[in-house]
Amino acid sequence: MKDFDLLFEQNPVFSALSEDKKQLVKKTGISKRFSKGEMIAIDGDIWPYLFLITKGNVHALKSSMEGRNLVVTTFIEGDIFWGLAFFYEHMPMPVSLEVAVNTSIMLWSAENLVPILKSEGASAWELSRLMVYKMMRASEILEEMTFQPVAGRLAKLLIDTVRNQQNGPVTRSLTLDEMAARIGSTREMVCRFLHRFADDGIIDITRTEFRVMDSQKLALVAQNTKG
Amino acid sequence: MKDFDLLFEQNPVFSALSEDKKQLVKKTGISKRFSKGEMIAIDGDIWPYLFLITKGNVHALKSSMEGRNLVVTTFIEGDIFWGLAFFYEHMPMPVSLEVAVNTSIMLWSAENLVPILKSEGASAWELSRLMVYKMMRASEILEEMTFQPVAGRLAKLLIDTVRNQQNGPVTRSLTLDEMAARIGSTREMVCRFLHRFADDGIIDITRTEFRVMDSQKLALVAQNTKG
């Protein structure tokens, strides 16, 4: 866990503030802790806050009226996020924020923070950029969900998972349900495709771990080359 | 077509500028015209501009490597939009911008406009809000495409179409292909569901026009009530 001051300084929005505003902002922030599984805010809430994660991970998730969930994105230490109501008074949250592991955040209300941001062009500008970045991510997800079949999305997920690991066999850290939530499918489908990949020699898989055998082929599947 | 000055003043980002900056911005804008079907920018382009539509309509569309297209949103007179590279130097466009009808725009390069926005907190703040709004729309689209079946998406499209029309029979202004592009499906599917709706007494349809007969039922279908 990094120091709060460090994370604060590393954030483009906060670091663009003038010194005195920085101090003011630091003072008005409220520190909170959540345990795994708790919800910071729920889809539909009017939640006029902006927060910085000082430790842990938070999932942004959408859920349909049936059971299916989609983990749209995961926020990590140092990230900031907000409720729509931070920007538009009466707007409801488009996602729920679920705490993935024990997490600490620093929280600001719109009431306190907005006047400060408005007064500092550089900071507001950085905020715009951040938004654009999030929008880009949303756009990518939309594209994947719309045009990519399940196999491609799963392949992409595997690549992302392995990227952060060493090369050898990897303990399966996500359950099938968790993988399914990340690609917008079901555990059964994920299971089937994993084994299909294994049949094709792309991965090796046991009930508890897996290893990418042919990352090239995997990349092809992720790019939808149905060869 | 409204006067450019009026549109400029009505735009939250520009209207938040101070008077002298407004004049400066107006001077640096470049006016352009496009005819129906022309592309302002193409998916993947590095396009560091922001524009205001002074007349006409522009579609933002994603396309998969097969034929399928998705009209993510339509910009109308008074709207502003931008390339990602306006905010992040090397970032490619996530969508193509296709001119839907003859259109005039006013165009600003990042080089000219960014320094001005940065210097004015209120304006940059409005830009952030605009982003948030777009993000919200993207989020809605994602949710619809992911959790709503085709029938629901089509019902919603019909409701939106009729909203902007009088009550009686409406000339079918969109082709099946155009409708399909807006809901992320195919012309055949759209055709089938339209006729299914007709069988259910929800709409009346001929080859050239249609009329909503039971807007309540239509709304139910749009909300996924499968009853």
Add this chain to the structure above:
DNA sequence: ATAATTCTTTGACTTTAGGCAAATAAATGG
């Protein structure tokens, strides 16, 4: 008006995804 083109409509068939249920393996808590 006629021909050419563009749209619409339908039927038959394929693919993709998902649901349900049962069997089995692993992990967890006494």
Add this chain to the structure above:
DNA sequence: CCATTTATTTGCCTAAAGTCAAAGAATTAT
């Protein structure tokens, strides 16, 4: 270590969406 719970794996079946092809109607160009 045993019992219980949680995950994984598969087979079988259904539903949703899409493709292909062909026929017919409207529109546009000549």
